[in-house]
Amino acid sequence: MSTAKNININLKIWRQKNAKEKGGIVDYKLDNVSTASSFLEMLDQLNEQLINSKQEPVAFDHDCREGICGMCSLYINGRAHGPETGTTTCQLHMRKFKDGDTIYIEPFRSKAFPVVKDLVVDRSSFDRIQQAGGFVSVNTSGNTIDANSIPVPKDDADKSFMAAACIGCGACVASCKNGSAMLFVGAKVSQYALLPQGKVEAATRVQNMVRQMDEEGFGNCTNTGACEVECPKGISLENIARMNREFLKASL
Numbered sequence: 001m002s003t004a005k006n007i008n009i010n011l012k013i014w015r016q017k018n019a020k021e022k023g024g025i026v027d028y029k030l031d032n033v034s035t036a037s038s039f040l041e042m043l044d045q046l047n048e049q050l051i052n053s054k055q056e057p058v059a060f061d062h063d064c065r066e067g068i069c070g071m072c073s074l075y076i077n078g079r080a081h082g083p084e085t086g087t088t089t090c091q092l093h094m095r096k097f098k099d100g101d102t103i104y105i106e107p108f109r110s111k112a113f114p115v116v117k118d119l120v121v122d123r124s125s126f127d128r129i130q131q132a133g134g135f136v137s138v139n140t141s142g143n144t145i146d147a148n149s150i151p152v153p154k155d156d157a158d159k160s161f162m163a164a165a166c167i168g169c170g171a172c173v174a175s176c177k178n179g180s181a182m183l184f185v186g187a188k189v190s191q192y193a194l195l196p197q198g199k200v201e202a203a204t205r206v207q208n209m210v211r212q213m214d215e216e217g218f219g220n221c222t223n224t225g226a227c228e229v230e231c232p233k234g235i236s237l238e239n240i241a242r243m244n245r246e247f248l249k250a251s252l
């Protein structure tokens with residue numbers, strides 16, 4: 001039996017026409033929101049209301065809506081991805097809110113994630129970091145070794161898999177007082193550093209990714225740990241320590 005009910009909410013949403021213009025918080029009232037709907041469905045409902053009254057809909061990022069792609073990047077009531085631990089914005093449900101609640105919605109903020117429009121930010125800096133070294137080169141000349149024939153200790157495989165769970169959402173950056181991307185880069189470096197296939201390019205990978213991270217204007221890590229707390233995929237700070245060790249090894 002469904003326990004869903006309808007609630008009325010007040011929204012305070014960051015509106016910004018484009019990257020150049022100054023933005024600001026705008027108030028909206030939204031009635032009859034089903035508690036069974038997702039947070040993004042609630043925003044769809046708001047946008048329908050805005051379109052029907054000939055107003056500009058709110059621009060926000062989304063794609064898979066199932067916690068995989070990392071596109072949904074909203075700061076909800078002062079927290080990246082909202083109040084639920086281990087949950088992306090798209091997997092947050094309106095049952096977490098009460099009738100009459102006021103919800104603040106802002107874009108992820110960081111120097112390296114400039115606002116494009118409303119709640120949409122440009123996270124192409126992450127793509128450039130990934131392109132700098134977040135891959136494994138494979139010889140496809142016909143002599144490729146079957147990956148399954150290379151033994152990998154179970155503990156390493158598990159840790160690599162956990163690092164690979166990073167969806168590149170940027171919540172770690174948005175939550176960090178320094179705007180540091182070290183949890184993201186640490187996860188990407190660790191994913192490969194832990195596997196034999198990743199060892200061939202290990203030194204250039206970590207050097208190139210860290211160089212690109214610095215060039216993009218991300219801040220440094222001061223071990224506050226907000227990134228780990230707000231990461232929807234539970235990426236551990238251990239990955240930052242591993243990246244630092246890899247970087248030191250590559251520099252010797």
Ligand code: SF4
Pocket residue numbers: 165166167168169170171172173183184187227230231232233234235
């Ligand atoms: S480390 Fe976590 S918060 Fe940062 S980009 Fe990856 S999944 Fe998102």
Ligand code: FES
Pocket residue numbers: 061062063064065066067068069070071072088089090091167
């Ligand atoms: S829309 Fe893909 S992770 Fe949220």
